Structures are given as C-alpha cells and as structure tokens.
Amino acid sequence: MRVERALCALMVIGLVSGCTSSGDDKPVIKDPSPAVAASAPPWTEPAAYSFTLTRGCGPAPIGEYRATVKDGVLSAAERVGAVPVVPSSSAEVDLGPVTEGQQGEEIDVPTLGELLGMAETAGADGATVATRFDTTDGHPVQVKINVEDDPAAAECWNVTEYKPAS
Template sequence: MRSLPLAGALLLLLAGGCTSSSPDRNPQPGPSTVASPPTWTEPSDYTFVLERRCEGKSSLGTYRVTVTNRKVSAADRIDGRKIIGEEEIEVPTLAGLLQLADTAAEDGGRTSTRADPLDGHPLEVAFDVSETGDNADNTCFHITDYTPKA
C-alpha cells in the first residue's frame, strides 16, 4: 500500500496550493494561462523579408518585400543567388500567404502557421497539397523583419 502515503502527500501539496496569497502579487502566465496570439489585421503599408525554405532543405529564395495599399509594390531578391533551375515566384503579401494556406486546407492539404505572439502577424506559413502527404511538395515561408508603416 505504497500509494496511500503518496496520495496523502499529494493532498498536502494540493491543500498547500489553496492558501491565499497577498493581493498585491501579480500572477505570471503559465502554460495554462498563455493566450493565443492576437488576430492580425493586415496594415495598408508594411515591409518584411520572406524566405522560401522548408526545414531540412536549402533556401529557394529570400526577398525583401514592400506592400503598399495591401499590394506588393516591390519584391527584391536579396540572397545574391542567380535563378538557375528553379522557378521564380510571384511574392504574395502576408495576407496573401495566409489565404494560400486557407485554400490549401480547403483543398484537403496539410497546413501550419505560426504567428508573432505580440501582434499576430505570420512568422511561418507552410502547406502541402500533395496526395501522398510525404512532405515532398511542402511549400514553406519564413517571415522576418516585419515593419508596419505608421
């Protein structure tokens, strides 16, 4: 009956946790109280850096993107690589990336996104619409240097 002393110890710990604390203490968020990132609303004008790269694979391009009136006004390749044997992409806005992921999900594809915990803008967007689901056709984007224009 070793479980009886263990149960008693657990009861003591639980009872100890039920004591009141001083009202001036601010509780720190723990795993159960961490909120989801806020819902992101696309600003009219912003810049960001976009890299096409899935984990474990080499980069397929890095771009500095300028969005004006919610449309890409400039997308400059900044990785210094020449386009050889790969297709250049039409770089989307961040809202466009999220829409691509939504469309992939609606088509039965697997998607994943990760958002900035402070303002909710996307940090990573990935989707795979292949029928095999073996990640061979993953499309992955990493977003850095996001700067909304004031």
Template sequence: MADVRTVPVLCGVVLLALAAGCTSSADEGKPDARPAVTAGSPPPWTEPANYTYTVERKCDGKESLGVYRVTVAGGEVSKIDRTDGRTATGEEEIELPTLGGLVELAQTAADDGGKMTTSSDPADGHPVVIAFDVSDAGDNEDNTCFVISEYSLG
C-alpha cells in the same frame, strides 16, 4: 465524521461540480460569443495597408529556394527584391503576395484537402511561418514553406 484530510478534497469536488453546472439550458447549442484566445495565444492580426517583410522559401531540412524583401503599399505588393544574392536557375522567380495572400494560399490548400501549418508572432499576431502541402502522399516532399522575418509597418 469526515477525516480532516478529506475536507479540502471534498470542497474541491463540490466547487468543480458547481462550476460545471453554472450554464443555463438556454445557452446550450449556441456558440460561445467570446473569441477563443488562450493564455499565450498571439492576438488576432489585421493586415495593415502598408508594411514590409522578408520571406525565405524554405522548409525544415531543405535548401532555401530564395530570400525576398516584399513591400506592401495600399494593400498591394508594390516591390519584391531578391536579397540572397542568388538568381533563379532552372526556375522562374516567384511573384509573392501580401502576407494575407500567403495565408489565403495556405487556407485554400487546406480547403482542398491538403495540410496547412501557420505560426504567428506572439507580440502582434502577424504570421511568421506559413506552410502547406497539397499532395496526398503525406511525405512532405511537396511542402511549400514561407518563413517570415523583418516585418515592419510603414
């Protein structure tokens, strides 16, 4: 006869075994059709046609390379304003893409063997940090980082 204290443990083991065996062999090898969204994951983001965002070119522990306000209209960047009161010295002003374009730049770097890191807003899924490094040194000296804030539709 089983000890009364071991019954809950045995029930738990049986439930786990049953849950593990609840897949049919016809489903083996097929990818799960449901999106892989876990609790606390931001929702998938679809880039709108019209929005604005502020972006700072700055990696952790490094000096800011500029803060810009970007306006996107009809899916294209229509205006870029530098908002940090500085002017580019010794470098050209950059042409910033849409947020989707920034994500594509990072993905291209990753596809080419670099490192890519992104973070998304938990409320609507828009990117809030996009960083990539195309160097193979792994020292983070050549990281390109964009910190997104003040994202708004319209």
C-alpha cells in the same frame, strides 16, 4: 502466464481510472508547439508594411525576397542573395508564377494577406496546413502547406523582418 494477466489487469485499471474525472475538472488542452501561441492576438493586415519572405523548409532556402506593401498591394519585391534553383517538391500547390533566371528561382511574392489566403485555400482543398503567428502582434511568421503524405513535399514560407509602416 499469471504475471502477464496481472500486469494486463493493472494496465486496464490504470487506463480506466486515468480517464475518469469528478466532473469538476476542466479539460486541459496543451499546445504541442510552444512557438505557436494560442494567445497570439488577431492580426489585421495593415495598408503598408515591409517584410522578408524566405521560401523553403530545410536549412537551404529556395528563395529569399524583401517585399514592401503599400495601400494593401505589393509595391516592391527584390530577391535577396542568389540561391541555386531547386525544383519545387510539390507541383500541385499554386504558389504564383515562377521563372528561373541566372540568379535562381523568381516568384510573384504574395502579400502576407495573400499568403494566408493561399494557406486557407490549400487547407480547404485538403492539404495539410500549419501556420504560426507572432506572439506580440499576431502577424504570420510561417506557413507550411503539404498536399501529399510525404513530409519532404511540403512548401514552407517564413516571414522575418516584418515592419508595419509608421
């Protein structure tokens, strides 16, 4: 019994002494994910660019689309490859019209600005939202939206092959 009390006392002393500072120390905030750089520059959506958008959180994507934006509006979007139709895990997130054709799910592909707007709206409505940005130019590389407590219910959008028009 005495050993348990001594250990408890040492733990309390350690916790209390670890939580105090001299006042000169500045708090250090560590980013839990090194891929999400706090130093990513702010991104302004260019008037023209292209990108590939992959929808799905797991190793098997629900859909992959090659998109082109001109004058701030989606000017072309084509499905890349055929991915089997998988029902959406979250019907509460409005991700645009979806139709199921012979090649699988078809969606209205958002521009990157619209994708960020969708994430902002979902977050304001109470969803858990995580967004990652490219560390060189600040464009979004991943948006994850979850309107439920179940991690399997998340909707993920991954952006690759981003190229601003010259």
